[in-house]
Amino acid sequence: MIHKLDSPGNKKVAESTVRRLTVYLHYLESLPEAEAVSSDELAVLVGTTPAQVRKDLSFFGSFGKRGLGYPATELVEQLCTILGLDRTWKVCIIGAGKLGLALANYPGFAGRGFQVSGVYDTDPNKIGGPWDALTIRDVANLKADSGARPYDIGVIAVPASSGQQVADILVDAGIKAIMNFAPVQITAPNDVVVRMVNMVLEFEALSFALTQRSK
Amino acid sequence: MIHKLDSPGNKKVAESTVRRLTVYLHYLESLPEAEAVSSDELAVLVGTTPAQVRKDLSFFGSFGKRGLGYPATELVEQLCTILGLDRTWKVCIIGAGKLGLALANYPGFAGRGFQVSGVYDTDPNKIGGPWDALTIRDVANLKADSGARPYDIGVIAVPASSGQQVADILVDAGIKAIMNFAPVQITAPNDVVVRMVNMVLEFEALSFALTQRSK
Numbered sequence: 001m002i003h004k005l006d007s008p009g010n011k012k013v014a015e016s017t018v019r020r021l022t023v024y025l026h027y028l029e030s031l032p033e034a035e036a037v038s039s040d041e042l043a044v045l046v047g048t049t050p051a052q053v054r055k056d057l058s059f060f061g062s063f064g065k066r067g068l069g070y071p072a073t074e075l076v077e078q079l080c081t082i083l084g085l086d087r088t089w090k091v092c093i094i095g096a097g098k099l100g101l102a103l104a105n106y107p108g109f110a111g112r113g114f115q116v117s118g119v120y121d122t123d124p125n126k127i128g129g130p131w132d133a134l135t136i137r138d139v140a141n142l143k144a145d146s147g148a149r150p151y152d153i154g155v156i157a158v159p160a161s162s163g164q165q166v167a168d169i170l171v172d173a174g175i176k177a178i179m180n181f182a183p184v185q186i187t188a189p190n191d192v193v194v195r196m197v198n199m200v201l202e203f204e205a206l207s208f209a210l211t212q213r214s215k
Numbered sequence: 216m217i218h219k220l221d222s223p224g225n226k227k228v229a230e231s232t233v234r235r236l237t238v239y240l241h242y243l244e245s246l247p248e249a250e251a252v253s254s255d256e257l258a259v260l261v262g263t264t265p266a267q268v269r270k271d272l273s274f275f276g277s278f279g280k281r282g283l284g285y286p287a288t289e290l291v292e293q294l295c296t297i298l299g300l301d302r303t304w305k306v307c308i309i310g311a312g313k314l315g316l317a318l319a320n321y322p323g324f325a326g327r328g329f330q331v332s333g334v335y336d337t338d339p340n341k342i343g344g345p346w347d348a349l350t351i352r353d354v355a356n357l358k359a360d361s362g363a364r365p366y367d368i369g370v371i372a373v374p375a376s377s378g379q380q381v382a383d384i385l386v387d388a389g390i391k392a393i394m395n396f397a398p399v400q401i402t403a404p405n406d407v408v409v410r411m412v413n414m415v416l417e418f419e420a421l422s423f424a425l426t427q428r429s430k
Contacts, residue, residue, distance in 0.1 A: 013423075013427065015420070018419075018420050018423050018424075019416065019420065021423070022398065022416045022419045022420065022423075023375075023398055023399060023400060023416070025419075026375045026398035026399065026415075026416075027375050027376070027398075027399060030374050030375045030376040031376070045399055045400060046399075046400045047400040047402060082423070082426075083419050083422055083423045083426065084422040084423055084425060084426030085419060085422055089422060089425070098320070098321075099321075102317040102321075103414065105313070106313075106314075106317075106414060106415065108415050109414070109415060109418070112415060112418070112419070113422075114418055114422075152425060153418070153421055153425075159245050160238075160241045160242050160245045161242070161245040161246070176425065176428070177421045177424065177425050179417065179418060179421060183237065183238055183241035183242075184238060184241065184242060184260055184261075185238060185260060185261045185262040187262060193421060193424040193425065193428075195417050195420060195421055197412065197414055197417045199318065199321060199324070199412055200241075200321065200323050200324060200327060201234065201237045201238070201241075202394065202410050202412045203324070203327070203329055203368070203394060204233075204237045204240075204298050204300060204327070205230070205233050205234065205237065205410060206368055206392045206394060206408055206410055207298055207299040207300055207304060207328075207329075208228075208233050208236070208237075208297070208298045208299055209392065209408040210299060210304070210367060210368075210391065210392050210408065211297075211298065211299030212228065213391070213408075
């Protein structure tokens with residue numbers, strides 16, 4: 001039984017905690033049917049201790065019953081609330097290439113409440129053309145568009161050399177969360193959350209590790 | 216002028232250093248033509264100091280000339296050597312779904328020397344079917360296949376619930392580098408390098424940050 005959900009208020013939540021919460025959620029959702037899970041089971045999943053799992057979850061309220069584990073269905077619901085996945089986030093993608101398309105069609109992206117509702121480019125040959133169910137718009141329109149119907153998250157899907165420029169445009173349009181796919185570190189004001197993800201960089205790091213090892 | 220490339224030998228290279236090296240490389244490659252770049256320019260790119268850039272690069276040998284910067288073309292070449300991107304890595308993907316296909320067609324993946332040369336699944340309806348230019352094989356064949364023509368990197372592209380099981384199969388097949396796309400923490404012996412990347416988890420972390428902020 002889940003008692004109540006405390007708001008963490010001003011308590012700072014570590015990035016590693018957030019990562020574990022998302023992993024718990026995906027695991028619980030992958031279970032074939034509603035059942036109870038133990039903190040031991042969740043601990044193995046993220047490579048931590050059962051005590052850490054209980055700490056992670058108690059941070060947001062009181063979950064589960066001693067000895068009975070956590071009821072999976074309710075825990076999923078609560079994790080979605082904690083993570084803000086019980087609502088829709090409006091996403092715009094800057095850079096109308098293959099990467100953005102892959103993202104929009106990525107399993108579990110739209111289903112998670114991430115709704116791609118705008119796509120922008122600077123290339124006159126692309127602007128006005130179709131992209132999934134949307135029409136590619138000129139990035140010069142972003143600020144005006146965002147004023148009328150604000151975007152929650154902006155995705156940078158352009159080459160490294162234009163990454164920072166696009167970040168500045170997103171910030172100027174009042175967007176407070178940026179997902180950066182460009183292989184470049186971008187800077188933004190403190191009130192803007194920025195995350196970076198790039199599959200190729202990750203593979204390159206694997207390549208490096210293999211190379212060092214064979215020396 | 217690049218003098219020589221020292222091997223870092225047993226010196227341990229921090230993950231953050233590797234990340235910066237990959238970012239330098241992508242930036243240098245995105246430059247329109249061969250030119251010299253300064254450590255100041257590279258520092259801005261990764262959000263560090265010029266001194267750190269010089270340290271990163273001198274770790275692997277002596278690059279550049281004081282006051283003249285680093286010659287971009289030669290630096291690209293050297294970074295590729297350091298990162299092991301001057302050769303081909305044979306990649307197998309376990310899980311013949313959309314994610315693996317997106318990866319195989321990801322811009323800059325094959326071009327970087329990552330060659331998807333095998334794809335495996337457990338689903339009898341998929342095994343034997345076409346996948347890009349390959350035929351989907353039964354994962355039960357992985358060990359034998361890898362004995363004949365070893366894979367360098369194994370990619371886990373299955374749901375969370377089968378992630379660890381697939382990791383064990385890859386390890387058993389003698390594969391020493393694993394890229395995990397399943398939203399679950401996997402464990403492997405110390406001589407196996409494991410990296411995890413999952414776009415949805417990253418977006419969920421953004422969602423969490425936005426949610427906390429609006430409280």
